[in-house]
Amino acid sequence: MGRRRAKGRKVNGILLLNKPQGISSNKALQQVKQLFFAAKAGHTGALDPLATGMLPICFGEATKFSQFLLESDKGYRVVAKLGVRTDSCDSTGETIETKPANVSEKKLLKALDQFRGDILQVPSMFSALKHKGQPLYKLARQGIEIEREAREISVFHLELLRFEEDEVELEIECSKGTYIRNIVDDLGQVLECGAHVTELHRSFVADYPVEDMVTMEQLEADRDEGVSLDQYLLPMDSSVMHLDEAVLDADSEHYFLQGQAVVYPDLEQGDYIRVYNEDDEFIGIAEVDKELMLAPKRLVVR
Numbered sequence: 001m002g003r004r005r006a007k008g009r010k011v012n013g014i015l016l017l018n019k020p021q022g023i024s025s026n027k028a029l030q031q032v033k034q035l036f037f038a039a040k041a042g043h044t045g046a047l048d049p050l051a052t053g054m055l056p057i058c059f060g061e062a063t064k065f066s067q068f069l070l071e072s073d074k075g076y077r078v079v080a081k082l083g084v085r086t087d088s089c090d091s092t093g094e095t096i097e098t099k100p101a102n103v104s105e106k107k108l109l110k111a112l113d114q115f116r117g118d119i120l121q122v123p124s125m126f127s128a129l130k131h132k133g134q135p136l137y138k139l140a141r142q143g144i145e146i147e148r149e150a151r152e153i154s155v156f157h158l159e160l161l162r163f164e165e166d167e168v169e170l171e172i173e174c175s176k177g178t179y180i181r182n183i184v185d186d187l188g189q190v191l192e193c194g195a196h197v198t199e200l201h202r203s204f205v206a207d208y209p210v211e212d213m214v215t216m217e218q219l220e221a222d223r224d225e226g227v228s229l230d231q232y233l234l235p236m237d238s239s240v241m242h243l244d245e246a247v248l249d250a251d252s253e254h255y256f257l258q259g260q261a262v263v264y265p266d267l268e269q270g271d272y273i274r275v276y277n278e279d280d281e282f283i284g285i286a287e288v289d290k291e292l293m294l295a296p297k298r299l300v301v302r
Contacts, residue, residue, distance in 0.1 A: 008039035012060035013233030016205075018213040019047050019055040028216070032057055035219050036229055044069035044239075045205065048181070050090050053202030054213055062236035064298040065285060069239050072206035073156070075173045078197055080184045082166040085194030089181035099193045101166040108163060111190045112170075116158050120150040121182050153178045168195070171203075207241070208234075236300070237282040243274045246286065246294060253277045256286070261293035272297070 015036075019028050025046040033041040036059065044056045044066045053076075058066045083101035086093035157173035172180060181197050188195025204210060214232045222229055252262040256275065267273075267288040275286050275294065286294040 008033070008037050010060055011036055011038040011041075011230070011233070012062055012236055013230070014062050014236060014238055015057045015059070015232055016208055016213045016234065017055045017057055018215045019052055019202075020216055021052050022049055024049050025055055028055060029057060031216065032219065035223050042066060045074070045176075047202060048090065048092075048200065050092055050197065051200040051202060053200075054205050054208065054210070055202070056205055056208065056239070058236070058239070059233065060236075061300050061302075062239065064300070065236060065239045068243075069205060071176045073173065073175055074178070074202060074206075075157075075171070075204040076180050077161070077199075077201045077203055078170050078172065078180050078184060079199035080168045080170070080187070080195045081198050082168060082188065082191065082195045083193050084196055085185065085188055086196045088196075089179075089185040090197040090200070093196070097194050101191075101193045103191050103193060105163050107191065108168065109160060111187060112158055112160060114190060115183055115187065116155050118152055118154050121153050121179060121186075122150045123179055123182065151177060155183075167198075206239070208238070235282070237274055240272075240274045240285060243272050243285070245276065246273045247276045247278065247280075248283075248294075249278060253283065256294065256296055257283065257299060259296055259299075261286075261289055261291070261295040264294045267292045267294065 015032065017028060017032060019025065025043050029041060029043045038059050040063060041057055041059045042063045044058060047053065047055055056066075056069050058069075081091075082103055083099055084095055085097040087096050088094075154175040155172060155178070156175075157171065159171045160168070161171055162169035172183065180200060184195050184197050212234065219229055219232070246264050248256055248262065248264070252264070256262050269288050269290055269292060271288045273286045273288065273294060274282065275284050277283055282300060284299040285297045287297045289295040
């Protein structure tokens with residue numbers, strides 16, 4: 001039997017989608033993939049259906065470097081309602097507890113201090129984490145509770161933007177793996193009144209400019225008018241610009257692309273390096289091995 005041809009065209013690059021509210025990240029991905037008629041695409045760091053904001057979508061060869069976006073810092077704006085706790089920690093869930101929200105601003109500010117810096121967080125049962133291949137949220141919907149280990153996260157910035165009656169708006173900048181819903185739920189427990197997320201917007205991922213985000217409506221409008229959507233794609237190496245750079249000569253490039261480690265000056269073991277050829281073309285990511293050579297980890301196929 002012959003090889004099946006990929007359905008769609010070859011597209012390489014990264015799109016910063018401003019995900020709309022009400023659909024899953026996977027649904028948004030499938031819609032964008034169809035709009036681009038792309039053969040291969042994947043998103044980095046799922047947003048809940050309730051959430052809006054920056055969802056980087058990697059096309060083609062860029063999917064090989066998506067892990068660096070998954071591991072990057074992120075920023076959010078969140079609106080929480082005090083006095084009501086839900087099983088999903090947001091407004092899509094079932095109410096499990098209601099209490100009077102008799103909270104002063106002084107008490108709120110003091111409680112927020114507990115959520116800055118390095119803290120431990122137990123992921124929600126309504127997260128996309130998997131247990132024996134099953135996402136936790138699917139198990140939660142079946143009424144199954146799985147014990148989860150607390151994980152260390154870092155909250156670099158936590159600011160109170162607004163506090164009106166039972167509504168709190170926060171700005172949060174944090175490390176990978178942070179669940180904003182859990183911060184809000186835990187805050188409600190500290191305040192002894194309960195809380196849940198009503199609005200959530202991811203404002204940034206890594207160092208990507210907010211102004212480079214594009215909406216689904218804009219993509220659909222351009223598609224309908226025959227305008228190329230590729231204008232919105234960022235280079236695939238934009239996800240790894242925080243790494244040090246190496247430029248290989250023609251001989252080293254040849255061996256590197258054959259999967260062989262090559263010599264390069266001033267390397268430190270364990271570092272990841274973004275690698276280019278003499279024509280300034282991004283050719284992949286290398287890791288410095290124990291012999292202090294550039295060992296290929298992810299290669300761009302052109």
